[in-house]
Amino acid sequence: MVNATEVIRARLSLRRPTGGQVELLLCRPIDGGVRDARVWSGLARPASAFKRGRTVLAADGTELIAGERLGEQVTVRSKAPLWQLMQSHGEVPLPPYIRRPDGPKQGDVGDYQTLFAKEPGAVAAPTASLHFTERVLGALDARDVKRASLVLHVGPGTFVPVRNEHAEDIREHVMHGEWYDIPEETVLAIEATKARGGRVIGVGTTSVRAMESWSKTGNACGEATLFIYPGYEFGVIDGMITNFHLPRSTLLMMVSAFAGRDLIIAAYEEAVREGYRFFSYGDAMLLL
Template sequence: MHRLSDYDYRLPKELIAKYPVEPRDSCRLMVLNRKERTIEHRIFRDIGDYLKEGDLLVLNDTKVIPARLIGRKETGAKIEIFLLKPVTENVWEALIKNIKRLKEGQVVIISEDFRVKLLEKLDEGKAVVQLVGEDIKYLIEKYGHIPLPPYIEREDEDKDRDYYQTVFAKKEGAVASPTAGLHFTEELLEKLKEKGIKTAFVTLHVGLGTFRPITVEDITKHKMHEEFYQIPEETLDLIRETKERGRSVVAVGTTVVRTLETYAQTGKKEGFSDIFIYPPYDFKIVDSMITNFHLPKSTLLLLVSAFAGRDFILEAYREAVEKRYRFFSYGDAMLIL
């Protein structure tokens, strides 16, 4: 049996990064070589030393929306609404804290000019809500909070609107950042381009399922949430070209890995992915991967274990703890070759 307890490690709480380092590309980079089974310690901006001319970096250009709305009932009780995905422009699927306090048809006041009406209760705290106001997109932008992951344990600040977004974010729709991409600066991308390293984009709107814990000991019983993805034809052309030339397709983040491997399994350039990758898994497209350090017993830790081997990953994580690497969304990075 594939046991969840086999994917655990000890992490001192103070190693969970509350803020990113500045500049973005000055974070640490752990380099894992799967063939040689070696571990090196570098700085992220040195990543070009490990990439060759003709290699292809695939990035996720999704953009995080300020999805957390904090409002109150007419009685004054605080209600928090987390927007998950739009059904239409002003009807959304959402997660509501203290949903028991609300009845269908009730209104939550976000501000004078912005209200949220509960249309229908779904299961697990989810609901369908109607956003009421003049320009919905503008109102979400104005009153919404950046949805920092719960383990960061602080309220969002203005600078998180910049910090928690990649420099190439373009297509709105994510409620969590594709964090491996956070380490790139415009300058670093330019430098890699000059070296002959190509870039291509996919879109996967990262959902809350990213943080959803696995609650079953037999991991094969875990079900992933669906997330919308899209792969442009030019990205597929670049991937084919790269493979034909014997160069590497480097996925920037687990979201890109899941997008590309979903395409490899289904042949669909667009749709909803609920792919769950765990050992053993035969990767069809991805040759190398840039990723952050992930939570114990998480779907993301299982994915990198499928790519580099569980024992090697856990050994690398032990070394990361020993060398005081910074963990999770705002933490340091890993390159797996």
């Protein structure tokens, strides 16, 4: 099961009318789809530049007017859909731990996109899928391994760790919502696989989160706010392919919930000992 979300050029370098530089990460369209929305929510730096009613300017002169705040995010609106501005002046929002001292590279646009990407809307890639190439897919086809897809638009919350004040009770951590959609043909493929005694393998934590959200709510489309941590009983997946994650991340808690904390710790110790690569462009493991 793969996630067909596509990473959008969501990071915009903007300026105040006085000339000061600001940055905006567009996270979600508010008044329409990705291609036609004029109002977006996003993360701003510095946030003070986006007080309600203030204007910031893009490189092509496009005006963005700050609106109300939605929690940690700001909203901005423009006279025209922001999609074209993103395509012409936006950058791929690489994870915060990938630094580009000389600025973004042109190759980031393709390198940080999976083979399955079809539905634009994510601000982070479902990176477990980066391991899949045409050669790998051909080998899977030769073994009659079936594939199906869903969409979960990965948001910035995927990088938010559990705070120290929640260490005693991680259930207090609030998950950021992410929109997901599991098509009817994918639902039928899952049900048929289960009926014949097959296994459903989630490629990446995002695919797992979407399927388990469907399992718990009965909704094949909606907002995924499910927090999976040790003690959780999985309702759909029988295995997952996942990268090695950051400490204190909710992703690490999800894989610990599936495989058990002791086994995950042992796997990470082995990875460190053998020099495996961690995080977005790192190595992966198969959990069964």
